[in-house]
Amino acid sequence: MNVRRRHISAGVIAATTALTLGSLSACSSDSGAADGEGGGKLDVVASFYPLQFLAEEIGGSHVSVSTLTEPGQEPHDLEISAKQTAQLQESDVALYLKGLQPSVDEAIGQSEVRAKVDAATLTSLEKHGNEVGGHAAEHDDEHGHEDEEGSGLDPHIWLDPVRYAEVAEGVGKAFEKADPDNAATYKKNTAALVEKLDGLDTRFEDGLKNAKTKVFITTHAAFGYLAERYGLTEEAINGLDPESEPSANRVKDLEKMAKADGVSTVFYETLVSDKTAKTIAADADLKTDVLDPIEGITKKSRGDDYIQVMDANLKALQTALGAK
Incomplete structure (x- = not known):
């Protein structure tokens, strides 16, 4: 164990x-x-x-x-x-x-x-903003995102x-x-x-430790804890609320960051519209793929339970980050 x-x-x-x-x-x-x-x-x-x-x-x-x-x-x-x-x-x-x-x-x-x-x-629980992972958590207050309780804690x-x-x-x-x-x-x-x-x-730690880039883009800031655990940085289009809309400046920043950090993929999730992710990906000439926050299992899920879908998430991250 x-x-x-x-x-x-x-x-x-x-x-x-x-x-x-x-x-x-x-x-x-x-x-x-x-x-x-x-x-x-x-x-x-x-x-x-x-x-x-x-x-x-x-x-x-x-x-x-x-x-x-x-x-x-x-x-x-x-x-x-x-x-x-x-x-x-x-x-x-x-x-x-x-x-x-x-x-x-x-x-x-x-x-x-x-x-x-x-x-x-x-x-x-910790406070997370749009950028999470590595030393990014130190800048949470800059983003000012709060959960429904107003505590700012990422659930x-x-x-x-x-x-x-x-x-x-x-x-x-x-x-x-x-x-x-x-x-x-x-x-x-x-x-x-x-x-x-x-x-x-163990599979996540071993599978992501040799990634070419440590940065990934998601529509929903759901993967902050995962990013911190495995030395990655999550750049979220939206905040903790998956239905929020990003500002024009945020979109421009993400496109610049993608080029600078060698990001290849914009991740979206199955329960929320993929429109924003595909628009940003098209503008920045990036691919799109699913990174599932596992808030529910449906026919679209890449697995029948939590463990299977998390393993599918690992494979998606390995491909996007160039992990061996």
Whole structure:
């Protein structure tokens, strides 16, 4: 197992301690949700795909997982329906990422769900602007981009396998508390998932270390954590909001930067229009390709799950950056 840079963050301990034994025991006994006398399953609601993936991998056959964000739906734009609000109220565990989906934050905050697990408390978040990676993070304040909460913290932690593994560990501990009868299974499944993520981390590090250029252009500033992890620099056309429009000056700067840094490709994503990316690529005589932020799995996805799509992202980056 590759554990050279991973550690269990203080947030994992704080978050799981906050899930009191009384409320979590009620999840198991009162609702009959956990496997046991009731013969049911732990009812888990995930706010969007990356958390759904963790719940399914860790919970296995002992959990029933549903997601608030349908495949193909842009998670940033999600508005909770009355049906989904009721679904939350009936669930045993709610997994969400505060700051990514304001309507989800509000709904979970007002709900009486027994265990609320905020992925943002299970690892560390940073401020990111349009330019991220290397020493670029030092210039965040120049860009002034903020998330929906106004904190400026970048929520795209799942695109860094190391941070994502920390979140997985926190989710696993929450499941163990919520359903102690199956704690051993959750612990085993969490360890297996973390090992997969460690392997993914190793593939990215080895696959990108000999790249000819370290700079890549994306439409959406979703890959800041990935860039920092592997010594790259992400230049985003838009900020953290995938629907925002770049200024004319930003477009000109990107075209100049592409020539100076030997950039060959403008990346776009599957859930947002590729119009801006293709326009800039055409003007600068660049190629286009997909770099998937994995906010949902659809028929257009280059893989059936998080691991497969991340491996596809690695191949796309290797081609664009001239990595051996």
